[in-house]
Amino acid sequence: MLGLARKLEVGVGKEFHSIKEALLVSSDYDTLYVLPNVYKEGNLVIKHSVFIQGIGTPVLDGEGKYEVVSIKANYVTIQGFKIQNSGYATLDDPCGIKVYDSHNVNIFNNILIDNFFGIYLQYCQKCIIRGNKIEANGTEEQQIGNGIHCWKSDSLQIIGNLVSGHRDGIYFEFVTNSIIWRNISKFNIRYGLHFMFSNNDSYISNVFKKNGAGVAVMFTHKVKMINNTFTENWGDAAYGLMLKEITDSYISGNHFYKNTVGIFMEGTSRIKVERNVLLSNGWGMRIQASCMENEVKCNNFVGNTFDISTNGSLVLNSFNGNYWDKYEGYDLDKNKIGDIPYHPLSLFSMIVEKNPPSMLLFRSFMVSLLDKSEKIIPSLTPEDFIDNAPLMHSLVL
Amino acid sequence: MKRIVKFIILDILKNKIILFYTVLLSILSWSVFSLEDNNTKGLLSLLNVVLLTVPLFAIVFSTIYLYNSAEFIELLLSQPIRRSKIWSSLFLGLTLSLLLAYFIGAGIPILIYSPPDVGFMMLIVGFFVSTVFVSLAFLASIITRDKAKGIGISILLWLFFTILFDGLILFMMFQLVEYPIEKMMVVFTAFNPVDLSRILILLHLDVSVMLGYTGAVFKDFFGTKMGLFFAFIVLLLWAIVPFYISLIKFKNKDL
Numbered sequence: 001m002l003g004l005a006r007k008l009e010v011g012v013g014k015e016f017h018s019i020k021e022a023l024l025v026s027s028d029y030d031t032l033y034v035l036p037n038v039y040k041e042g043n044l045v046i047k048h049s050v051f052i053q054g055i056g057t058p059v060l061d062g063e064g065k066y067e068v069v070s071i072k073a074n075y076v077t078i079q080g081f082k083i084q085n086s087g088y089a090t091l092d093d094p095c096g097i098k099v100y101d102s103h104n105v106n107i108f109n110n111i112l113i114d115n116f117f118g119i120y121l122q123y124c125q126k127c128i129i130r131g132n133k134i135e136a137n138g139t140e141e142q143q144i145g146n147g148i149h150c151w152k153s154d155s156l157q158i159i160g161n162l163v164s165g166h167r168d169g170i171y172f173e174f175v176t177n178s179i180i181w182r183n184i185s186k187f188n189i190r191y192g193l194h195f196m197f198s199n200n201d202s203y204i205s206n207v208f209k210k211n212g213a214g215v216a217v218m219f220t221h222k223v224k225m226i227n228n229t230f231t232e233n234w235g236d237a238a239y240g241l242m243l244k245e246i247t248d249s250y251i252s253g254n255h256f257y258k259n260t261v262g263i264f265m266e267g268t269s270r271i272k273v274e275r276n277v278l279l280s281n282g283w284g285m286r287i288q289a290s291c292m293e294n295e296v297k298c299n300n301f302v303g304n305t306f307d308i309s310t311n312g313s314l315v316l317n318s319f320n321g322n323y324w325d326k327y328e329g330y331d332l333d334k335n336k337i338g339d340i341p342y343h344p345l346s347l348f349s350m351i352v353e354k355n356p357p358s359m360l361l362f363r364s365f366m367v368s369l370l371d372k373s374e375k376i377i378p379s380l381t382p383e384d385f386i387d388n389a390p391l392m393h394s395l396v397l
Numbered sequence: 398m399k400r401i402v403k404f405i406i407l408d409i410l411k412n413k414i415i416l417f418y419t420v421l422l423s424i425l426s427w428s429v430f431s432l433e434d435n436n437t438k439g440l441l442s443l444l445n446v447v448l449l450t451v452p453l454f455a456i457v458f459s460t461i462y463l464y465n466s467a468e469f470i471e472l473l474l475s476q477p478i479r480r481s482k483i484w485s486s487l488f489l490g491l492t493l494s495l496l497l498a499y500f501i502g503a504g505i506p507i508l509i510y511s512p513p514d515v516g517f518m519m520l521i522v523g524f525f526v527s528t529v530f531v532s533l534a535f536l537a538s539i540i541t542r543d544k545a546k547g548i549g550i551s552i553l554l555w556l557f558f559t560i561l562f563d564g565l566i567l568f569m570m571f572q573l574v575e576y577p578i579e580k581m582m583v584v585f586t587a588f589n590p591v592d593l594s595r596i597l598i599l600l601h602l603d604v605s606v607m608l609g610y611t612g613a614v615f616k617d618f619f620g621t622k623m624g625l626f627f628a629f630i631v632l633l634l635w636a637i638v639p640f641y642i643s644l645i646k647f648k649n650k651d652l
Contacts, residue, residue: 236606236613260606282607305607351567357579357611358570360586362604363441364595365449366563 011035034058042066054080062086067094077106086115095120117145124153136165146171168194214239227253239264292316300394309349313382323391342390345381347374405490422502430510452530459534460551464544484647515601522594525632529590532640539643562589579614590635
């Protein structure tokens with residue numbers, strides 16, 4: 001059966017009129033060229049290792065009934081299509097493109113519009129999802145699936161995609177040794193990135209903007225989050241970055257801008273948070289007392305309503321060497337480090353944490369009085385919640 | 398009545414203090430808006446100005462003015478004019494001139510710099526707060542004949558509404574932390590025009606999400622047209638009721 005790889009052309013006036021026909025005759029390592037047209041062929045199942053190239057963005061339409069492309073083979077590349085209108089079903093989750101139990105599958109430069117799930121990978125290894133534009137107009141969480149959904153996979157590369165209007169922009173569950181790089185995830189209903197039980201992953205230089213609840217990273221260890229931007233995740237339960245039960249991770253060079261809560265930490269330990277910018281957030285950081293051995297250093301805290309808040313008096317984390325714009329100390333020896341330690345916790349933030357309704361007194365004169373007096377003589381805020389080496393000038397980040 | 402009001406307004410506008418108040422407000426507001434890099438923040442800083450300075454000035458100025466015009470009032474009483482007319486004209490004159498000062502001093506920069514809906518709210522709230530505290534000043538000054546006492550009472554009233562009341566609220570919140578007090582708080586804020594004004598403005602800013610669950614309860618109530626209507630009615634009551642009480646007292650007072 002060993003033969004040369006063939007080139008199959010699909011389109012009007014070509015050898016094949018439908019992709020389905022071409023797929024039927026194709027064998028491993030063939031290349032399919034698909035010319036511009038609207039192909040309404042129901043569910044396309046790819047069972048061989050083929051390279052499928054769309055020329056001039058041909059349209060694959062699921063007519064709101066089918067899963068559009070199902071990939072069930074290794075070494076498949078699909079590139080340059082516009083894939084739209086997949087079916088809607090909560091039982092078998094029809095997708096724009098779904099990859100079943102395969103490795104080395106590449107999904108490049110497609111446009112996916114109004115699908116239930118955009119791209120779905122399950123039990124996959126070494127796959128690359130690059131340069132896709134995934135859009136939907138979901139309004140309710142249960143009505144729409146995730147943009148890029150990865151489950152029980154390993155060594156994935158998610159690069160340069162744009163996801164908007166889905167439930168979760170990018171969803172990782174039981175995915176290991178993977179990278180999420182230079183994606184933009186915005187206007188999603190729930191999370192920009194949702195991350196669970198996924199160890200040893202990195203996400204770098206992504207933008208998460210105006211998602212319903214920001215980004216959630218949960219029950220994971222050894223995650224690296226570098227140079228991402230978390231912006232305008234603003235709402236009752238929205239966080240720039242929510243960390244829950246995370247250990248041994250590294251957060252650096254990220255920008256948190258205009259989030260209700262910049263970073264929310266619960267049950268995290270041994271995390272290093274350094275060289276981040278927390279700008280104009282409601283709360284810069286909320287660190288629950290269940291966190292320990294975290295190191296927060298060399299960050300800029302600028303223009304946040306509350307820089308930090310916590311819910312207990314136990315402090316097992318360190319906060320040294322940050323820049324706080326609310327710091328009012330002096331620097332006599334000119335070493336650019338403030339001579340008196342800084343207490344980043346304001347009394348009011350403590351009060352609010354213990355008694356949320358008291359937020360109602362936010363911006364009242366009495367509260368500013370209380371805060372000022374507490375700053376001068378700390379009595380109620382935990383004594384060791386302290387930055388011993390606050391910087392006089394903001395870091396260039 | 399018109400002539401009395403006109404006379405009083407002219408008299409007040411000739412007063413250097415009200416000029417000073419206008420200039421002070423305008424310096425504060427212009428500088429707040431040009432110092433802060435975004436207008437929302439400027440508005441938040443100005444909120445404190447409006448909720449502290451405006452009431453303080455309104456109540457103290459009005460009280461002092463009323464005591465100082467005791468002779469003028471006696472003179473008017475010797476004329477065939479009804480007492481209620483005299484007292485109302487005084488109230489109208491004082492309120493209108495203070496509103497004018499507030500509008501020129503703070504209103505113009507607010508309208509220029511801030512987004513229209515919040516700015517408009519701020520303007521209305523400022524008007525209400527001024528009127529409420531003028532009205533309280535009338536009550537304070539009718540209670541006692543002694544000028545020092547009267548001014549003392551008015552300063553105490555100011556202190557109560559701007560600071561002490563919030564302290565009490567905070568205390569109560571901690572006492573009742575186990576109970577769902579959110580809805581009760583809505584009722585409670587009605588007892589303080591300053592708090593009510595502050596919350597009305599906060600709800601119109603995007604910081605409102607920081608108010609959390611309680612804020613959501615408030616938004617559900619004050620965010621609706623009914624709620625807003627209720628809030629304005631309450632503020633209006635605060636403006637009318639103290640004055641009305643003072644009016645009754647003034648009518649029956651042996652001068």
